[in-house]
Amino acid sequence: MLIYYFFFILLSFACIFQTKLSIDGKQSIFYAIYIFIIFFVGFRHNVGADWHTYNYYYDNCSNPFTVLNFSINSIKSFIISEPIYHSINFLVCKFNLGVHLVNFISAIFAITPIFYIASKQKDKFLIPVLSFSYFIVVICMGYTRQSIAIGFVLLAIYFWTNKNFYKYLLFSILAFLSHKSAILIFGLILLYTANYYILFFCFIISIVTFSFFNQLIFSKFITYYGQMYSSGTLIRLFINIIPYLVVVQFMQKLFKPREIFIINTFGIVNIVGVILLLFYPLLSTIIDRLSLYTIYSQFFILSNLTFMNKKKEYKIIKILIILIYFVYLSTWLLFSDNAGSWIPYNNLINNFENI
Numbered sequence: 001m002l003i004y005y006f007f008f009i010l011l012s013f014a015c016i017f018q019t020k021l022s023i024d025g026k027q028s029i030f031y032a033i034y035i036f037i038i039f040f041v042g043f044r045h046n047v048g049a050d051w052h053t054y055n056y057y058y059d060n061c062s063n064p065f066t067v068l069n070f071s072i073n074s075i076k077s078f079i080i081s082e083p084i085y086h087s088i089n090f091l092v093c094k095f096n097l098g099v100h101l102v103n104f105i106s107a108i109f110a111i112t113p114i115f116y117i118a119s120k121q122k123d124k125f126l127i128p129v130l131s132f133s134y135f136i137v138v139i140c141m142g143y144t145r146q147s148i149a150i151g152f153v154l155l156a157i158y159f160w161t162n163k164n165f166y167k168y169l170l171f172s173i174l175a176f177l178s179h180k181s182a183i184l185i186f187g188l189i190l191l192y193t194a195n196y197y198i199l200f201f202c203f204i205i206s207i208v209t210f211s212f213f214n215q216l217i218f219s220k221f222i223t224y225y226g227q228m229y230s231s232g233t234l235i236r237l238f239i240n241i242i243p244y245l246v247v248v249q250f251m252q253k254l255f256k257p258r259e260i261f262i263i264n265t266f267g268i269v270n271i272v273g274v275i276l277l278l279f280y281p282l283l284s285t286i287i288d289r290l291s292l293y294t295i296y297s298q299f300f301i302l303s304n305l306t307f308m309n310k311k312k313e314y315k316i317i318k319i320l321i322i323l324i325y326f327v328y329l330s331t332w333l334l335f336s337d338n339a340g341s342w343i344p345y346n347n348l349i350n351n352f353e354n355i
Contacts, residue, residue, distance in 0.1 A: 042104030
């Protein structure tokens with residue numbers, strides 16, 4: 001367990017004291033952190049609640065390109081069953097390169113977007129700290145397929161806020177092909193444009209698509225997640241909501257219109273999630289998994305708190321944020337029902353079992 005605390009503290013020190021470094025020094029440390037986290041996640045061994053499940057996928061890999069038979073069932077199965085992950089799994093399995101390489105490639109897809117977006121923010125060292133406390137430790141090391149989808153969603157949102165529609169569309173498609181729940185990202189542009197003709201057309205397409213995939217959707221998503229209960233969902237929703245409430249009165253001065261739209265939309269989604277959770281606790285896992293796609297707003301808000309005019313004041317705020325996320329990490333490690341699957345941490349390169 002201590003290994004997670006050690007690396008969190010190491011990232012925190014880099015974040016707090018980066019101002020003492022030269023520009024080249026900052027760049028070197030930033031890329032070193034990126035490479036370290038890729039190896040930390042990608043070459044983990046026997047870590048994560050779904051470790052045995054992903055081992056099973058690797059040991060029983062089958063050709064994901066059976067879609068070339070052009071049967072309706074194979075097309076449906078290919079689209080609905082995370083073809084990007086299964087394609088990686090199949091190719092690595094075909095050359096007998098080991099499940100660790102599958103995890104390593106998946107880690108690159110999931111973590112690279114975090115660092116790409118962080119590099120564009122005013123405080124790029126803060127996002128690795130924030131993401132380490134849950135996204136990197138829990139999602140990337142536990143829910144590999146969805147972590148890839150979240151990475152693509154983060155890029156889709158970033159490019160959409162910067163008015164690059166084609167890259168938004170590309171990464172939205174890649175997200176959907178990584179995890180079926182990411183289909184919701186396609187609704188972003190519809191909500192923003194609020195074009196009733198487009199909304200009506202997409203509603204018809206959605207009905208047709210749902211009727212085509214309904215059995216697979218219910219059997220693999222609603223039924224599966226509906227049988228699970230996530231005890232930490234409320235905490236994670238509030239971790240998303242609190243940054244929104246902090247900046248809601250400053251948004252017009254701080255952010256561009258599309259950024260404001262994202263922050264408002266994700267803030268409302270998480271508030272609605274809290275309300276649904278209170279009335280329908282059995283939906284906790286579904287709410288939890290879908291709310292993961294809204295983490296962009298907390299990362300974006302907290303890494304752009306430069307409206308704090310005084311450097312000392314901002315440094316205090318930053319330390320306070322880091323402490324909150326330290327408690328967040330500690331709460332999960334100490335009280336999560338599944339944390340035992342992450343302890344002890346072990347790596348293919350170095351043995352950390354005794355740390």
